[in-house]
Amino acid sequence: PDRTLVIVKPDGVARGLTGEVLRRVEAKGYRVVRLEMRRATPDELARHYAEHEGKPFYQPLVDFMLSGPVVLAVVEGHGVVPGFRSLAGATDPTAAAPGTIRGDLGRDWGLKVQQNIVHGSDSAESAARETAIWFGADA
Ligand code: GTP
Numbered sequence: 001p002d003r004t005l006v007i008v009k010p011d012g013v014a015r016g017l018t019g020e021v022l023r024r025v026e027a028k029g030y031r032v033v034r035l036e037m038r039r040a041t042p043d044e045l046a047r048h049y050a051e052h053e054g055k056p057f058y059q060p061l062v063d064f065m066l067s068g069p070v071v072l073a074v075v076e077g078h079g080v081v082p083g084f085r086s087l088a089g090a091t092d093p094t095a096a097a098p099g100t101i102r103g104d105l106g107r108d109w110g111l112k113v114q115q116n117i118v119h120g121s122d123s124a125e126s127a128a129r130e131t132a133i134w135f136g137a138d139a
């Protein structure tokens with residue numbers, strides 16, 4: 001089956017939404033095959049967000065991701081990469097459709113970074129790359 005990397009970001013963990021995110025993933029029929037809560041390191045984030053380096057929101061994004069523990073999950077199922085993106089909804093929680101994680105549970109908090117509860121890999125290649133960053137090559 002396909003695999004994706006889901007991260008419950010520090011806002012989601014702090015708001016007690018980890019269970020709700022995993023509930024939606026499992027209710028959809030996907031399988032959580034690895035799960036870990038811990039603090040991200042600057043090195044992991046530099047690698048994970050390399051495509052955004054140099055953008056105005058890059059440093060605020062990294063600082064936000066370092067602000068508290070994250071929950072890392074490898075999720076499996078046919079079509080799970082676009083499937084989880086669909087569950088998550090649009091990047092901007094104000095625009096995200098109701099019914100999605102970001103649309104139902106997220107909002108604009110007036111901060112300089114989009115706090116949008118979850119990350120989901122955007123392609124199979126990204127999923128493989130990101131899973132290796134967070135869990136090592138053996139994952
Ligand atoms: P992820 O699943 O977290 O990767 O979200 P995404 O794929 O929908 O968005 P993208 O990869 O483009 O951006 C990564 C993260 O950077 C987003 O989830 C936001 O937290 C933040 N971000 C992206 N674009 C903007 C922006 O234009 N302004 C701000 N402030 N933050 C942004």
Ligand code: MG
Nearest residue numbers: 119120121122
């Ligand atoms: Mg992305």
